[in-house]
Amino acid sequence: MRDSRGSLHIQGVEKNFALPQGDLRVLAGIDLEVAAGEFIVLVGKSGCGKSTLLRLIGGLETPSRGEIRLGDKGIEGPGLERGMVFQEPRLFPWMTAWENIAFGLRAGTEAKEGEATVGKYLSLVGLSGFEGAYPHQISGGMQQRAALARALVSRPEVLLLDEPFGALDALTRIQMQLEILRIWKESKGTVILVTHDIDEAVFLGDRIAVMSDRPGTFRDILPVKLPRPRDRSSAPFVKIRRKIYNEFFHSTRKEG
Numbered sequence: 001m002r003d004s005r006g007s008l009h010i011q012g013v014e015k016n017f018a019l020p021q022g023d024l025r026v027l028a029g030i031d032l033e034v035a036a037g038e039f040i041v042l043v044g045k046s047g048c049g050k051s052t053l054l055r056l057i058g059g060l061e062t063p064s065r066g067e068i069r070l071g072d073k074g075i076e077g078p079g080l081e082r083g084m085v086f087q088e089p090r091l092f093p094w095m096t097a098w099e100n101i102a103f104g105l106r107a108g109t110e111a112k113e114g115e116a117t118v119g120k121y122l123s124l125v126g127l128s129g130f131e132g133a134y135p136h137q138i139s140g141g142m143q144q145r146a147a148l149a150r151a152l153v154s155r156p157e158v159l160l161l162d163e164p165f166g167a168l169d170a171l172t173r174i175q176m177q178l179e180i181l182r183i184w185k186e187s188k189g190t191v192i193l194v195t196h197d198i199d200e201a202v203f204l205g206d207r208i209a210v211m212s213d214r215p216g217t218f219r220d221i222l223p224v225k226l227p228r229p230r231d232r233s234s235a236p237f238v239k240i241r242r243k244i245y246n247e248f249f250h251s252t253r254k255e256g
């Protein structure tokens with residue numbers, strides 16, 4: 001049984017939004033099999049449907065067609081087995097960093113265990129000393145790290161990360177990429193990460209799903225078979241990065 005935990009099956013998924021001027025087709029024919037413990041990165045231009053796909057997996061939206069299963073269970077609404085970090089931190093402004101992170105604990109977690117878990121992830125994301133601070137008292141990047149810790153404390157089977165490092169400066173971003181790899185290795189969970197940063201995609205992913213413009217489909221799914229930690233300046237790394245850049249360049253040319 002344990003083997004299917006965290007495996008994701010996305011079959012024939014389409015998503016349309018009803019707008020006053022007619023239906024907006026956002027995703028078309030999305031198929032993806034994700035093995036338990038795999039690290040998938042989604043890249044694509046703004047508006048191609050990356051967040052929508054993540055929200056579908058998170059159970060915050062339902063597909064117009066097709067199905068998404070986690071292991072052998074169809075997804076029906078959100079659940080703590082799928083931890084989500086949004087493009088914006090979305091912390092509760094009336095709660096401290098500690099309280100926000102503790103909010104992610106599973107119901108019925110024993111108090112002592114909960115305290116230890118919150119403390120562990122708070123320090124893992126580099127927020128020790130700020131446990132009593134409210135969201136408006138910490139920086140945007142720190143808020144995003146608190147949101148990451150909130151998603152991690154329930155030890156989700158699947159971690160859904162929507163451009164989680166967008167608000168971070170370049171150095172913190174690199175540090176967080178390393179932290180995510182460490183957390184991923186330790187938890188053996190599945191990760192689906194959205195980014196517009198191709199360097200980040202090649203640094204992190206087992207496979208990179210390159211999305212077309214709206215309606216989003218997978219233009220290509222590239223395996224990255226480089227050992228970790230990856231050297232961003234190595235020839236094979238640069239080659240994969242260039243291949244992805246070219247995919248976008250060609251799509252731009254086709255439009256023009």
Ligand SMILES: Nc1ncnc2c1ncn2[C@@H]1O[C@H](COP(=O)(O)OP(=O)(O)OP(=O)(O)O)[C@@H](O)[C@H]1O
Binds near residue numbers: 048087
């Ligand atoms: N709830 C909604 N109702 C109507 N349209 C929506 C809704 N959510 C998303 N859309 C539309 O779907 C398209 C894809 O949006 P989405 O947020 O998934 O893009 P994205 O790839 O994440 O872009 P970005 O990189 O800018 O975050 C956009 O045209 C957006 O306007």
Ligand SMILES: [Mg+2]
Binds near residue numbers: 050052162
């Ligand atoms: Mg988005």
